[in-house]
Amino acid sequence: MVDDYIKFVELIYDKSGIDLSQYKEKQMKRRLTSLRDKKGFSSFDTYFKALDSDETLLHEMLDRMTINVSEFYRNYKRWEILKDEIIPGLAEGKPSLKVWSAACSTGEEPYTLAMLLSDFYDLNNVSILATDIDENAIQRAKMGLYPERSLKEAPQDKINKFFTQNDKMFTVRDELKQAVTFKKHNLLADSYPKNVDLIVCRNVLIYFTEEAKSTIYSNFSKALKPNGVLFVGSTEQLFNPSSYDFDVLSTFFYQKVNK
Ligand SMILES: C[S@@+](CC[C@H](N)C(=O)[O-])C[C@H]1O[C@@H](n2cnc3c(N)ncnc32)[C@H](O)[C@@H]1O
Incomplete structure (x- = not known):
C-alpha cells in the first residue's frame, strides 16, 4: 500500500x-x-x-x-563581512550591481541588502530582486511594516534613515522600498535569473533533500556572472564547492570561478 x-x-x-x-x-x-x-x-x-x-x-x-522566520541583519557579523570584504571587490568599476535575494520571506533580508548597498551606491541605482514561494510573505514584504524586535540587530543610523516609527512598529521608507522588486519564485521549479553579481540565499536550503540542494547550488552557479558571489546561511556551507565552479571566499561566501 x-x-x-x-x-x-x-x-x-x-x-x-x-x-x-x-x-x-x-x-x-x-x-x-x-x-x-x-x-x-x-x-x-x-x-x-x-x-x-x-x-x-x-x-x-x-x-x-514555509517557515518565514527572518530579521534584519540576521547574523550581523556576516553582513559586516559582506560590506567590508565582499562588496568592495564586486562593486569595483561597476555603476550598479544585479542582486538577488532568494527565499526572502517577509523582506527583512532584501531591505538589509538595500541598506548595506546604500553605502556604495545611490539607492536610485540599486535594484534588488527579492523572491519567495510564499505569496503571503511577499505581500507582507511589500507592505514593509515590522515590529521593533525584527530590527534588534540593525544599526541605529540605518533605522533612523530608512524607517518611520509609529509606536512600536517600523515602516520602511519609500526610498528603500523602491530599491527592491518582489516576485513569487519557486527555487525547485522556476527558471533562474541570469548574469547576477550577488545571490543571497539563507536559511532555506537546510529544509531541502541533498539532491534538491545540489540542483539549486548548480542553478545558482549558472545564474551568477563570472566572479559573482553566493552568500548562504548557517549550516548551509557547500560540501564540495569546486564541483559547482565555486571558490571559497570566506565561510558562507562562494565566488563563481572565472574560466
Ligand atoms: C526561514 S525563511 C528565510 C528568510 C531569509 N532568507 C532569512 O535568512 O532570514 C525561509 C523561506 O524560504 C521560503 N521557501 C521555502 N521553500 C521555497 C521554495 N521552494 N522556493 C522559494 N522559497 C521557498 C519560505 O517561504 C520562507 O519564506
Whole structure:
C-alpha cells in the first residue's frame, strides 16, 4: 500500500505545483502531521479531501510548510563581512550591481541588502530582486511594516534613515522600498535569473533533500556572472564547492570561478 503521506505529497504537487518530496521528509512530515491532527483529521487522505475543496485549509497547510522566520541583519557579523570584504571587490568599476535575494520571506533580508548597498551606491541605482514561494510573505514584504524586535540587530543610523516609527512598529521608507522588486519564485521549479553579481540565499536550503540542494547550488552557479558571489546561511556551507565552479571566499561566501 502506498504510504498515506507519499500519496498526499503527490496530490499536493498536482494541485499546487509544490513538490514536498524535495524537502527533508522527516521534518516536513512531522510539521504537517501536527497541523493535520490539530485540524481534526486522522489521515492524510481525509485531510487532502478537505483541503481540496477549502482554500483556507490549503493556505494554512502551505503556510505551515514555509517557515518565514527572518530579521534584519540576521547574523550581523556576516553582513559586516559582506560590506567590508565582499562588496568592495564586486562593486569595483561597476555603476550598479544585479542582486538577488532568494527565499526572502517577509523582506527583512532584501531591505538589509538595500541598506548595506546604500553605502556604495545611490539607492536610485540599486535594484534588488527579492523572491519567495510564499505569496503571503511577499505581500507582507511589500507592505514593509515590522515590529521593533525584527530590527534588534540593525544599526541605529540605518533605522533612523530608512524607517518611520509609529509606536512600536517600523515602516520602511519609500526610498528603500523602491530599491527592491518582489516576485513569487519557486527555487525547485522556476527558471533562474541570469548574469547576477550577488545571490543571497539563507536559511532555506537546510529544509531541502541533498539532491534538491545540489540542483539549486548548480542553478545558482549558472545564474551568477563570472566572479559573482553566493552568500548562504548557517549550516548551509557547500560540501564540495569546486564541483559547482565555486571558490571559497570566506565561510558562507562562494565566488563563481572565472574560466
Ligand atoms: C526561514 S525563511 C528565510 C528568510 C531569509 N532568507 C532569512 O535568512 O532570514 C525561509 C523561506 O524560504 C521560503 N521557501 C521555502 N521553500 C521555497 C521554495 N521552494 N522556493 C522559494 N522559497 C521557498 C519560505 O517561504 C520562507 O519564506
